[in-house]
Amino acid sequence: MHPAVSVIFFTVTSGAGFGMIFLLGLGFPVDASALRVFFVALVGGGLAVAGLLASTFHLGHPERAWRALSQWRSSWLSREGIAAIVTLVVFGIYVLIWMMTGSRQHFLGLLAAIGAATTVFTTSMIYAQLKTVPQWNSRLTPLVYGAFALGSGWLLASAVGTHEAPELWGIALVVLAWGAKWFWWARAGRARLADSGSSPETATGLGFIGKVRLLERPHTGENYLTREMVHRIGRKHAARLRMLALLLGGAAPVVILAIVGLSGAPSLFNLLAAVSMLIGLLAERWLFFAEAEHAVSLYYGHR
Amino acid sequence: MTSLPASTGKRLGLVIDLDTCVGCHACAVNCKEWNTSAGASPLSDVDAYGADVSGAWLNRIHTFEVTPEDAPAQIVHFPKSCLHCDDAPCVTVCPTGASYKRPEDGIVLVNEDLCIGCGLCAWSCPYGAREMDPVENVMKKCTLCVDRIYSETLPEEDRIPACVRTCPSSARHFGDFNDPESTVSQLLAERGGIDLMPEMETRPVNKYLPPRPKTRSQPAAAPATVSAPVPKADGFLGWLDAALDKLG
Structure with missing residues (x-):
């Protein structure tokens, strides 16, 4: 699949933003000064909004994006849009009351947390629902999206909030998230298009005669399908990118958190861990798209 | 509404005969011509006369080589357009309601005014039946020539999809799969x-008729052995024959 920068940026930043909203809604401690609360909420909400805005850039008609809120009965993309907006509104009210009264409305916070979790889940289901991409079509996909949202959200929240010694939790969540991704990668290695039961033989229905091979494409150039779904250029540096994702997204944050935790440095340094993890996640998300094999490639002689 | 109808009145679609398709691409060309001039918006191309030609097509002809275990390979031309699936995933994933399946005849269509061009429907289709229009930025797909088949102004014989109308080898057939008397139902029953x-x-509603079995050529008989005695030469040839024999 073609790794669109806007969608990669969207899933990573909105994941971190909603991860942070989830934690704040559940009562992640923040020093009570209204300015501090505003700043913290701005980081979480801002990332979520920035991600959502980025996602509209890959639309052919961004000005019609509001129409995407209508088909929640059948469409995960529609559900995501609604969940994101409802969550942001509830979270906004929660933060406003918190800033004005200095006390947190636990029920509203819980609603925002549930909304944030729902949003990340619906995002992941946009990909996990697709039978045409066997590597995505797994329950592990929502698990990985959720775990990364929680991990990166925790790192951000721990940097700007006032949690007592958040580093240990941070390390645990980062390790757990990459553990989930490790399982996802292991499954993806076994769940390639060739393993899925689809083949040039089933794609053409000609398997009853013999072995099927594409002799000639319909045209000499590229088309929307080959650019979007038979995209293979992005896989060129897969091994290196995977290493980069693990180093920047996993190892570096763990080391930074350990140093901050052991040295007693201010938690603000956890921001370095958060930024490193987000950059690593951009590489991870690039591979999520670039390495995915779409069934339509069977009609174009590829996998 | 992007929920699928439980069932549809008619099930209109195509039968494509892989036995008679000659791979001439006339169906794709006529499809492009009809749909660029008669649809809601043109079926666009970019750089049509340049080095990097690209454009949206609703019908594309692939060519496959099929090799049986015990016979030489054969070529199968393979036209592919929207199959108007009963359980069309492209419809249910659509967030705006632009993509829909008509309850009356089962045709899967895109309302271009509602389409935001997110591309998710194309991702959900295993067949590559949907292509983003590079100029209009909305999703395009086969309409089963909905503007021909119900037309009241076109001559009667033209009220079938453009691809079916133009096929020179009658490899494409159009009809209602819910009607057991229709050509398409009868072809299915037969083939x-x-x-x-x-x-x-x-x-999928559209069906493909399998290529008929090829006649297999018999293994070539062993060359006839020369058993008749070679006639004895005399005169000069007889002398030459004897002399050459002596040379060994």
Whole structure:
């Protein structure tokens, strides 16, 4: 699949933003000064909004994006849009009351947390629902999206909030998230298009005669399908990118958190861990798209 | 509404005969011509006369080589357009309601005014039946020539999809699969129909008729052995024959 920068940026930043909203809604401690609360909420909400805005850039008609809120009965993309907006509104009210009264409305916070979790889940289901991409079509996909949202959200929240010694939790969540991704990668290695039961033989229905091979494409150039779904250029540096994702997204944050935790440095340094993890996640998300094999490639002689 | 109808009145679709298709691409060309001039918006191309030609087509002809275990390879031309699936995933994933399946005849269509061009429907289709229009930025797909088949102004014989009308080898047939008397139903009963990628559980309406078995040539008989005695030469040839024999 073609790794669109806007969608990669969207899933990573909105994941971190909603991860942070989830934690704040559940009562992640923040020093009570209204300015501090505003700043913290701005980081979480801002990332979520920035991600959502980025996602509209890959639309052919961004000005019609509001129409995407209508088909929640059948469409995960529609559900995501609604969940994101409802969550942001509830979270906004929660933060406003918190800033004005200095006390947190636990029920509203819980609603925002549930909304944030729902949003990340619906995002992941946009990909996990697709039978045409066997590597995505797994329950592990929502698990990985959720775990990364929680991990990166925790790192951000721990940097700007006032949690007592958040580093240990941070390390645990980062390790757990990459553990989930490790399982996802292991499954993806076994769940390639060739393993899925689809083949040039089933794609053409000609398997009853013999072995099927594409002799000639319909045209000499590229088309929307080959650019979007038979995209293979992005896989060129897969091994290196995977290493980069693990180093920047996993190892570096763990080391930074350990140093901050052991040295007693201010938690603000956890921001370095958060930024490193987000950059690593951009590489991870690039591979999520670039390495995915779409069934339509069977009609174009590829996998 | 992007929920699928439980059932549709008619099930209009195509039967494509892989036995008679000659791979001439006339169906794709006529499809492009009709749909660029008669649809809601043109079916666009970019750089049409340049080095990097690209454009949206609703019908594309692939060519496959099929090799049986015990016979030489054969060529199968393979036209592919929207299969108007009963369980069309492209419809249910659509966030705006632009993509829909008509309850009256089962045709899957895109309302271009509602389409935001997110591309998710194309991702959900295993067959590559949908292509983004590079100029209009909305999703395009086969309409089963909905503007021809119900036309009241076109001559009667033209009220079939453009691809069917133009096919010179009658490899394409149009009709209602819910009507057992229709040409398409009868062809299916007679020849059997292939579903593309049934494992995707899309339940395609369009069916492909399998190529008929090829006549297999018999293995060549062993060359006839010369058993008749070679006639004895005399005169000069007899002398030459004897002399050459002596040379060994």
